[in-house]
Amino acid sequence: MNELDQPVSALDGVGEALSAKLARLRIDTVSDLLFHLPLRYQDRTRITPIGILRAGMEGVVEGEVAAADVVKGRRRSLLVRLKDGSGIISLRFFHFSPAQQQQFAPGVHVRCFGEARAGATGLEIYHPEYRLLKAGETPVEDHLTPIYPTTEGLTQPRLRGLIGQAMRRLDATPQALPDGIPEPLRERFRLPELQSCLHYLHEPPPDADLERLADGTHPTQRRLALEELLAHQLSLRQVRLRIQADGAPPLPSGRSLQTRFVTQLPFSLTGAQRRVLDEIARDLETAQPMLRLVQGDVGSGKTVVAAMAALAAIAGGCQAAVMAPTEILAEQHFRNFHDWFTPLGIDVAWLAGKLKGKARLDTKAAIADGRAQVVVGTHALFQDDVHFHRLGLAIVDEQHRFGVHQRLALRQKGEAGGLTPHQLIMTATPIPRTLAMSAYADLDLSVIDELPPGRTPVQTVAVPDERRPEVVERIRRACDAGRQAYWVCTLIEESEALQCQAAEATRDALTEALPELAVGLVHGRMKAAEKAEVMAAFKVGELDLLVATTVIEVGVDVPNASLMIIENPERLGLSQLHQLRGRVGRGDTESFCVLLYRPPLSAHSRERLGVMRETSDGFRIAEKDLELRGPGEVLGTRQTGLAQMKIADLERDRDLLERVSPLARALLEEAPDASGPLIRRWLGDEAGRYGQV
Structure with missing residues (x-):
């Protein structure tokens, strides 16, 4: 096993407890640490005089301890006064040990980093990262300081130390991490080399473009995102090749x-x-x-x-x-x-x-x-x-x-x-x-991409909940005219039981408000036979109004239904709303969809409901859904694995997808052996699961 494929427990100071915390971050091997990229960076490459610090500024300060006392207040804290000739600042610790208190003896030199804020003693830094300086101490950091995604009980310094160990192993055995994309293909597709990208991202130089690093568009990040998208695409192409390895019956005669x-x-x-x-x-x-x-x-x-x-x-x-x-x-x-x-x-x-x-x-x-x-x-x-x-x-x-x-x-x-x-x-x-x-x-x-002639577009309106009586009256008028209607209940809770209770309560309220109508109910907790019976009764016209949870989202075809009410539409994705709305407008009568929302709506919800009112083009709606909610929600990607990407973002990196397909083809043609290691690097255990049925 090479140096980087070893479990994280092979690193100094990593026992069972720390391994379990790292596993929560999907870090199991030394190599996984290299691909655990920073969320953002702090600039600790220069020392800021205490005198020029202002509230809200982050910076490195260095000075001599003037005093350190435990102070009583609403919460007991250790207060350390630090001076550097230009001013004085307090370091405040709410969690501290007696040993820590003794470290801060008057006259000791300390370098620390944190955000200054206005406090009871003037400017204060709460729980700064700090270290005690020895005589003739080294200069400040020579690169920006990474801030990593972390988990409970795992501090930034600890994570940085482990990633530092992984980087030193990489430097000692660079052959342990092959690039994955051969050099001729890198040159043709103008891609930087992998190891230099990892070095840059874990230790960017002080003049790095922080803005591009923050929004994920730096060339080094793009190289890694492209490689991750490539690995996913190669894994799916492997599935295709595996399926096509067996012949199929030619069917030319239908x-x-x-x-x-x-x-x-x-x-x-x-x-x-x-x-x-x-x-x-x-x-x-x-x-x-x-x-x-x-x-x-x-x-x-x-x-x-x-x-x-x-x-x-x-x-x-x-x-x-x-x-x-x-x-x-x-x-x-x-x-x-x-x-x-x-x-x-x-x-x-x-x-x-x-x-x-x-x-x-x-x-x-x-x-x-x-x-x-x-x-x-x-x-x-x-x-x-x-x-x-x-x-x-x-x-x-x-x-x-x-x-x-x-x-x-x-x-x-x-x-x-x-x-x-x-x-x-x-x-x-x-x-x-x-x-x-x-x-x-x-x-x-x-x-x-074409609807059959005769399908009438569904008119969509958004109505606040206080106008519910008008909506109920609208149902009465539609059913008096011989039409049928749906009332869809949604709840913010995932609980199916609560959804079903809400649907039952709505059915009871509507039965009371519309005694002349036959009202049916379908929800996820009913037996399949009961659901089918109610749906059949609605389809043949024995029921005027069907109250349902989102179980009716796909495939129910009742051409006589021309009105749908969707409660709390702000809680559903655009694609799901579009699917539901598609249950009406299946006949030749003008059909309506009423989005009955609870004010006040956030700007985000207003924008989404606005899209539903403006268009019935499913592809435009899907593009907007992707923009607003991200790929995991749109695809239901718990199954596809795409939601689990480490670095790539399908919305931000959509232009890379245009390059991934030709690169995947070229790699399979020119370096077919490269695809296996690439898939394992990015998909880990998932890669194995694609090979098993």
């Missing part, structure tokens, strides 16, 4: 079946749908597994595209599987596919967690012997006890709810003949292009 399907539809396909279908057809014709993400705004017709792809699989003698993240959405897909495919003589099966006993065994048998040509369900489809006869295509809806590992797990389902199924992944969450390039680097991207 045209006639697709034509019969399209002629029975009550609408014609949009140009965008036809373009995406052409892209899919080209993928399916090859003996390599298709890995394609189809993005389409709410209501753009992704399900029809998925159905056409499924028909190509069936025409090629294969099965198609359709997986959705929730039973509500999966059931809706099942109804659609069943209604579309039964007239074509195609068998569609349903498999979800709630299917039990004989029905489940029968369905599994039909999947295993190939009678079930299309299988729709939740992740129950990918459990170990489900065996496909010949799975040719897997369609995954709302991909951001699943992760890379599920994409890999799909390979196991192509057991018959050692083939991997083609994968078509769909999302109604518009993802900004920069994010898609990095989060889904293992997928080809198609966009359905």
Whole structure:
């Protein structure tokens, strides 16, 4: 094991307790310390005369102890008076030991750093970093002082000392940290060398550009951010190569079946749908597994595209599987596919967690012997006890709810003949292009950027909570006109129980206020069968008003619903609000979305609700969401791992993504062995997880 790959416990003074604290910062090895970068810097390269210090100024002061006393007040403290010929200042310690008190004997010379503030004795520095000076003491720091992200019980001096040890090891054995990007590629892409960047960032010279270092745009930081983005992209490309290492069944023969399907539809396909279908057809014709993400705004017709792809699989003698993240959405897909495919003589099966006993065994048998040509369900489809006869295509809806590992797990389902199924992944969450390039680097991207004719844009208004009675009256008028409405309850607490209580209380209040209407309720704590029953009743018009938590965010299709009220919209992300709003405006009647907020709104919330009023373009909304909330929130990246970046910031470094793709290609072509160490450096254990299913 090389010097830098050793555990942090190999460093002087690091025992179990300190190792545990470092682990909280994701620092496990000596090398991890090198990549633990400062948040900001302090200038301790010159001594400031005490006489010119002012309240609010930070600086290094040096002087002789005039007195040191324990003073009683509201809190007992040690007060040390320090003089340097230009003035006098107090150092105040609220936490101190008798030994510390004895250090500050009159006449001792002290150098310290901190922020001066006005106190009871004039200017004071609370808990300064200090050291006692010996005769003929060395000059001040020759570089800026880094301030690192830290954790409870780990002080800045301790962390700086450990990183200093790691840097000395690096200097002694520079070969222990290879650059990762070979020199010819560094020159072509104009990248500084790695080790010099690390030295600069841990010990910047006094004249360093602090402004650029503070906002993360210094060339040394950009080099590291680029390398981290590159490692993520390479890891996803590895996933792609691993999936494509097995062949896939070529599926070139679906045209006639697709034509019969399209002629029975009550609408014609949009140009965008036809373009995406052409892209899919080209993928399916090859003996390599298709890995394609189809993005389409709410209501753009992704399900029809998925159905056409499924028909190509069936025409090629294969099965198609359709997986959705929730039973509500999966059931809706099942109804659609069943209604579309039964007239074509195609068998569609349903498999979800709630299917039990004989029905489940029968369905599994039909999947295993190939009678079930299309299988729709939740992740129950990918459990170990489900065996496909010949799975040719897997369609995954709302991909951001699943992760890379599920994409890999799909390979196991192509057991018959050692083939991997083609994968078509769909999302109604518009993802900004920069994010898609990095989060889904293992997928080809198609966009359905056109709504079917006849879809009416939803008018959106923001209304303060005190106008609630007017909003209730608006529901009455809409339902009197034969329409239906949603009322969506959101809570700031993560607690599902509290959300459900709020929804129940809202349902009771609305039932009382609107006694002539049939009011239903759906929330996350209801059994799937109960939810499905209420949704079905709403869909066929037995209920006028549906009170729900955000469980109705995806996929519920009730064309007669033309009004949605969203309570506390300021608590949801823009993309989630856009998804919810997409539940209305699915018919030919003018539809409305009322954002019922609690004043006062922060400037940030006002800006977000303003975006919802101004546009219904999902991609514009997604770009704004990325800007306001960051990539982790937009993507739900707990699964993608992108939220866990150490240095790169997808919003700040979006322009680097344009350079990452060509660099990744060049590295794989010219130095394929370099990608493994790079991925391990930046993803650590995560890198291993991409290789396992």
